[in-house]
Amino acid sequence: xxxxxxxxxxxxxxxxIPSPPGYSAVPIKFSEEQKASxxxxxREHRVRDGAKSSWPQKRTLFVLNVPPYCTEECLARLLSPCxxxxxxxxxxxxxxxxxxxxxxxKFFHPKPVAGFQVAYVVFQKPKGVPxxxxxxxxxxxxxxxxxxxxxxxxxxxxxxxxxxxPEALRVEVDTFMExxxxxxxxxxxxxxxxxxxxxxEGWVKVTRRGRRPVLPRTEAASLRVLExxxxxxxxxxxxxxxxxxxxxxxxxxxxQLRKKFEEDKQRIELMRAQRKFRPY
Amino acid sequence: xxxLDSKADDGFQLLLMTPKPMIRAFDHILHLCPLSRLQAxxxxxxxxxxxxxHGGDYVSAALGPLTTLLxxxxxxxxxxxxxxxxxxxxxxxxxxxxxxxxSGALTLGLLLRPEGLTxxxxxxxxxxxxxxxxxxxxxGSRSELRRFQDGAIREAVVWEAGSMSQKRLxxxxxxxxxxxLHADIPETCVHYMGGLLDALIQGLKExxxxxxxxxxxxxxxxxxxxxxxxxxxxxxxxxxAVQGAHPVLRYTEVFPPTPVWPAYSFHKHFPERASLLxxxxxxxxAYVEPMTVVCHLEGSGQWPQDxxxxxxxxxxxxxxxxxxxxxxxxLQCRATATHTDVLKDGFVFRIRVAYQREPQILKEMRxxxxxxxxxxxxxxxxxxxxxxxxxxxxxxxxxxxxxxxxFSGVARLAKRWVRAQLLGxxxxxxxxxxxxxxxxxxxxxxxxxxxxxxxxxxxxFLVSTFDWKNNPLIVNLNNELTVEEQVEIRSGFLATRxxxxxxxxxxxxDRKNSIxxxxxxxxxxxxxxxxxxxxxxxxxxxxxMDPRGPGDVRxxxxxxxxxxxxxxxxxxxxxxxxxxxxxxxAASFCRGLLREPGPSSLMPVLGYDPxxxxxxxxxxxxxxxxxxxxxxxxxxxxxxxxxxxxxxPQSFKASNTKGRMVVSQGGEMVMVxxxxxxxxxxxxxxxxxxxxxxxxxxxWTV
Numbered sequence: 001x002x003x004x005x006x007x008x009x010x011x012x013x014x015x016x017i018p019s020p021p022g023y024s025a026v027p028i029k030f031s032e033e034q035k036a037s038x039x040x041x042x043r044e045h046r047v048r049d050g051a052k053s054s055w056p057q058k059r060t061l062f063v064l065n066v067p068p069y070c071t072e073e074c075l076a077r078l079l080s081p082c083x084x085x086x087x088x089x090x091x092x093x094x095x096x097x098x099x100x101x102x103x104x105x106k107f108f109h110p111k112p113v114a115g116f117q118v119a120y121v122v123f124q125k126p127k128g129v130p131x132x133x134x135x136x137x138x139x140x141x142x143x144x145x146x147x148x149x150x151x152x153x154x155x156x157x158x159x160x161x162x163x164x165x166p167e168a169l170r171v172e173v174d175t176f177m178e179x180x181x182x183x184x185x186x187x188x189x190x191x192x193x194x195x196x197x198x199x200x201e202g203w204v205k206v207t208r209r210g211r212r213p214v215l216p217r218t219e220a221a222s223l224r225v226l227e228x229x230x231x232x233x234x235x236x237x238x239x240x241x242x243x244x245x246x247x248x249x250x251x252x253x254x255x256q257l258r259k260k261f262e263e264d265k266q267r268i269e270l271m272r273a274q275r276k277f278r279p280y
Numbered sequence: 281x282x283x284l285d286s287k288a289d290d291g292f293q294l295l296l297m298t299p300k301p302m303i304r305a306f307d308h309i310l311h312l313c314p315l316s317r318l319q320a321x322x323x324x325x326x327x328x329x330x331x332x333x334h335g336g337d338y339v340s341a342a343l344g345p346l347t348t349l350l351x352x353x354x355x356x357x358x359x360x361x362x363x364x365x366x367x368x369x370x371x372x373x374x375x376x377x378x379x380x381x382x383s384g385a386l387t388l389g390l391l392l393r394p395e396g397l398t399x400x401x402x403x404x405x406x407x408x409x410x411x412x413x414x415x416x417x418x419x420g421s422r423s424e425l426r427r428f429q430d431g432a433i434r435e436a437v438v439w440e441a442g443s444m445s446q447k448r449l450x451x452x453x454x455x456x457x458x459x460x461l462h463a464d465i466p467e468t469c470v471h472y473m474g475g476l477l478d479a480l481i482q483g484l485k486e487x488x489x490x491x492x493x494x495x496x497x498x499x500x501x502x503x504x505x506x507x508x509x510x511x512x513x514x515x516x517x518x519x520x521a522v523q524g525a526h527p528v529l530r531y532t533e534v535f536p537p538t539p540v541w542p543a544y545s546f547h548k549h550f551p552e553r554a555s556l557l558x559x560x561x562x563x564x565x566a567y568v569e570p571m572t573v574v575c576h577l578e579g580s581g582q583w584p585q586d587x588x589x590x591x592x593x594x595x596x597x598x599x600x601x602x603x604x605x606x607x608x609x610x611l612q613c614r615a616t617a618t619h620t621d622v623l624k625d626g627f628v629f630r631i632r633v634a635y636q637r638e639p640q641i642l643k644e645m646r647x648x649x650x651x652x653x654x655x656x657x658x659x660x661x662x663x664x665x666x667x668x669x670x671x672x673x674x675x676x677x678x679x680x681x682x683x684x685x686x687f688s689g690v691a692r693l694a695k696r697w698v699r700a701q702l703l704g705x706x707x708x709x710x711x712x713x714x715x716x717x718x719x720x721x722x723x724x725x726x727x728x729x730x731x732x733x734x735x736x737x738x739x740x741f742l743v744s745t746f747d748w749k750n751n752p753l754i755v756n757l758n759n760e761l762t763v764e765e766q767v768e769i770r771s772g773f774l775a776t777r778x779x780x781x782x783x784x785x786x787x788x789x790d791r792k793n794s795i796x797x798x799x800x801x802x803x804x805x806x807x808x809x810x811x812x813x814x815x816x817x818x819x820x821x822x823x824x825m826d827p828r829g830p831g832d833v834r835x836x837x838x839x840x841x842x843x844x845x846x847x848x849x850x851x852x853x854x855x856x857x858x859x860x861x862x863x864x865x866a867a868s869f870c871r872g873l874l875r876e877p878g879p880s881s882l883m884p885v886l887g888y889d890p891x892x893x894x895x896x897x898x899x900x901x902x903x904x905x906x907x908x909x910x911x912x913x914x915x916x917x918x919x920x921x922x923x924x925x926x927x928x929p930q931s932f933k934a935s936n937t938k939g940r941m942v943v944s945q946g947g948e949m950v951m952v953x954x955x956x957x958x959x960x961x962x963x964x965x966x967x968x969x970x971x972x973x974x975x976x977x978x979x980w981t982v
Contacts, residue, residue, distance in 0.1 A: 036956035151967025219653035
């Protein structure tokens with residue numbers, strides 16, 4: 001494994017495309033007319049032992065620096081000579097933790113403008129990955145047979161896609177609200193069942209529906225209660241009784257005066273520096 | 281005296297240390313040049329005794345009678361007339377003194393009353409009274425006998441002035457008429473500097489109006505729409521408040537919208553969604569920006585308490601609103617999940633339904649023990665800004681405009697200048713409006729501006745001389761902040777200076793956080809604006825004070841392009857606001873608009889501005905390598921400035937490979953920006969819009 005990586009790095013260095021350790025660099029251009037190309041940096045997707053990942057091990061390719069005009073279909077097409085591609089996913093940042101992927105609604109989560117992205121390409125067979133790492137390129141995103149829109153054509157097609165169907169929106173809203181109402185009703189029913197029923201240790205949960213009035217569980221409410229307790233305690237304690245209390249109050253007072261004096265000095269310095277009227 | 285006693289402002293600084301040149305203190309300035317005409321004026325006014333008194337100095341002799349003449353003519357329009365003579369130069373004792381006619385030009389400054397700006401009529405005495413003869417003799421041929429609605433027949437002078445900008449220039453007509461009639465000074469000798477900057481805020485193809493009427497028409501249409509919304513029945517919750525949240529509705533949109541009647545042959549039709557689409561083979565269609573209106577519904581406890589569910593319920597409201605407006609009032613509507621676009625009389629409004637408790641629900645966070653605490657999140661701050669604070673600011677500035685009609689012109693001209701200097705995207709619209717409002721709320725030591733020109737000069741002066749680092753700009757809208765509160769704000773400001781943004785603007789609704797400049801200018805952009813204002817002010821003042829004529833006042837509106845590393849030149853075919861450019865182009869493309877009202881069954885193309893779409897892509901892809909500068913009002917060039925830190929070689933990081941490539945330097949693998957590929961990307965991403973990419977490669981090294 002290590003030997004293979006060193007050989008690959010050596011081979012890349014011979015060909016003149018430097019790549020970071022562990023990655024292989026493949027040039028990619030928009031079309032034939034471009035002279036300079038961006039470089040895709042690829043490696044097999046690996047996670048630390050024990051960590052979980054959304055993508056199957058051994059068959060997933062991790063690609064960095066995918067240019068903005070390269071879409072998922074483009075990438076799938078460009079990598080298909082290495083082996084049949086199962087899925088391509090483009091993301092803004094490399095996935096750091098596993099997160100559940102829920103389907104994004106195109107009405108409520110419109111796709112943001114894409115910059116340079118990171119791709120996870122899942123092949124159907126594990127041999128696709130080393131074949132992709134051995135690609136020489138330069139890969140062409142837009143060719144005669146598969147033109148890719150950019151510029152004015154792309155903006156017009158984006159605008160066309162942004163004009164959405166209100167009926168589809170209505171259907172989606174209705175289904176969501178039905179599911180939500182059902183969930184709320186279930187929770188209500190469950191809460192009503194558990195009303196007044198003690199759990200295994202004998203504790204009864206205090207809810208809004210109980211007989212005694214209950215405080216809402218917010219930070220503001222708990223702060224208010226603590227404030228009230230503190231005031232009650234302060235009323236009961238004597239502040240001027242012990243000798244050490246006298247001493248403490250005097251010293252605090254002096255320290256505060258000193259602090260205020262320092263602040264005022266600084267403020268006057270600032271005012272003097274800002275003064276614009278200097279007749280001398 | 282009031283100023284000296286006031287504790288809130290620094291009276292000494294304002295009264296004794298602020299320079300007040302004539303061009304900045306007076307609303308209109310006029311130059312009389314050449315001075316030799318005053319000799320003829322003396323003869324005409326029969327001023328021989330005064331001429332003898334002044335020893336042949338016809339300028340001083342004529343000055344007094346001329347000023348009384350003009351004061352009498354301008355009457356109630358005038359607050360103060362002042363004059364300024366160039367100082368007499370020294371001469372050698374053995375030579376003759378210099379002739380009077382060589383001593384430059386005589387400058388008169390007019391300070392106008394705002395109330396007198398809109399009257400086109402000078403009312404004289406009744407026809408049968410003896411004063412009528414004096415009136416006729418004073419006004420000459422312009423005085424006419426007119427019958428008025430109360431039956432009286434009086435002498436009157438009527439000035440032709442159609443639009444607000446022409447009415448502002450009525451003093452010009454008065455002055456030239458009187459000087460020609462009584463003092464034999466022809467119009468060519470009078471150089472009036474009153475409305476020279478008006479051309480920059482004039483609409484496309486309009487020379488007689490600076491857009492106040494168009495703004496008033498748009499606001500009237502908005503009022504009608506809000507009446508329709510209040511009276512709408514069929515919504516599950518009735519509408520309780522309709523508030524505008526767009527610069528048009530506070531009268532500060534630089535180029536006000538005109539009613540849009542799209543030509544259907546110019547666009548592609550999308551009949552299933554009742555919309556028009558742009559066509560790739562035609563030039564870009566006209567830019568239509570929907571005016572945002574926030575609609576609050578009556579309170580109800582039935583709203584769900586979950587953020588996602590609230591969004592769905594809001595979407596349902598938007599759909600229902602669109603249906604009802606189409607059924608009950610026949611307006612073309614298009615609803616999406618967050619807003620409803622309504623086409624009414626050629627104007628497009630974007631109605632957003634707001635739920636008052638939504639920001640609070642977005643702020644709720646559950647701690648692991650189940651305790652709910654409220655913390656500001658970016659989403660909740662954005663929502664509060666859009667639905668609570670922006671409508672409040674808009675209505676406050678609307679009120680300010682009703683009190684001071686010149687506010688609109690000043691704010692629009694100021695914003696036009698900032699955007700022409702390619703700095704428009706660094707500043708929010710609201711922050712610039714508030715700076716312009718500060719000129720009206722705290723005009724000391726000047727009086728209130730009555731013309732856009734003088735307000736713009738004071739804006740430049742304020743921006744260049746205000747100490748943004750150590751002082752907050754307090755804009756006391758509606759006089760809600762008391763003196764003690766202002767003092768408290770100033771003293772608290774220094775303590776929190778580090779957490780505040782670099783430009784701090786305080787209003788009564790926003791006393792601590794300066795929300796309008798939170799994401800606002802970075803220190804470099806603010807510094808650039810200050811420097812540009814400091815440079816532009818003396819140039820513009822010199823141009824306006826030049827008695828021979830101002831030359832090209834657009835000079836200060838053209839940005840310096842030599843400080844940018846790469847220039848991307850755009851082709852005007854796909855710049856929809858091309859005609860709004862500073863140097864209005866001789867010919868531009870047809871944008872598919874009809875002149876007369878046409879069919880309105882399909883929604884026009886909304887918010888489609890290819891340069892802005894292009895810039896959004898560029899900023900997303902290359903935002904950490906470069907800064908992009910563009911003038912959104914028809915600019916043809918995008919300036920790109922590389923960020924100096926991005927050109928330093930960095931070690932490889934998987935999260936930081938955007939647009940960079942790996943090179944080996946000294947045996948190590950480092951990442952540097954892939955500049956050649958990026959320059960080609962500029963051309964690819966803007967295909968069709970970009971005409972040329974000029975790289976000034978001598979300015980940077982990789």
